[in-house]
Amino acid sequence: MARMRAVVQRVSGAAVTVAGETVGAIEGPGLCVLVGVTHGDTEQQAAQLARKLWTVRLFDGSADPDGPGELSCSDLAAPLLVISQFTLYGDARKGRRPTWNAAAPGPVAEPLVDEVVAQLRALGATVQTGRFGADMKVSLVNDGPFTVLLEV
Template identity: 50%
Template sequence: MRAVVQRVCRAEVRAGGKTVAAIDRGLLVLLGVTHGDTAESARAFAQRVAGLRVFDDSDGRMNLDLAAVGGAILCVSQFTLYGDVRRGRRPSFEAAAPGPAALPVYRAFVEAVRGLGIPCEEGVFGAEMEVELVNDGPVTLILDTNDLARPRRA
């Protein structure tokens, strides 16, 4: 799995011209699923994302997680995170899991976040959407399950 995580003051997603989800303070998570990702790995990834200490404490240091600040997650499926642009000018999306395989993994991520007691809104899986956000900081992180599995230091 791969995620672009943005700390936001607010975020919303529209599909078909209608707002389908919105949050105030929290994290916008653009989530991509690749071949071999499982519900189990989605649950572990959800814990990692929800536990990120990216919110300021009283000293102005990024030291607090979502639960500590009463924040929420807005999760949006994003197969294009697995776009490969190494050849030519048109991205290849072969590394992205197809919708029928990706949907249960995406759902497992969302349900795992909710199981942690974090409110989690979501876009419409597989739909064309418009995402609007106010990035707070700005703070933007890129997480990948393959990178998280590697040791920090060689």
């Protein structure tokens, strides 16, 4: 079964630039999310990933003695920076060069990454994005450091 992937980093700020122009940026606390799409991924998986990103409890809530121990983006109205990254499906097990055979081609992947973003916004999230297929430079301050891999 195909599994959409996301590398999720808790950040205190993140930005993505293309040719020197900032195309997306968030001020933390928030999440920087790298999304990879493989063959057979669906809009339902994109919606499931969006719900998971919005509700997964990755933020410290210990400052509130009456609140939960961990908080989600939805609890904090924390922003997300979502960036498409086909290299999440790179395979370097053989030889010295990774292959990208498991990554979905652009015409398949782009609408699914857009669907993740649309679903997040429908849930009430503030979302910034990279630019699909562009040579992007991503800068961030990883808070923790804290990085998790999600697959749906």
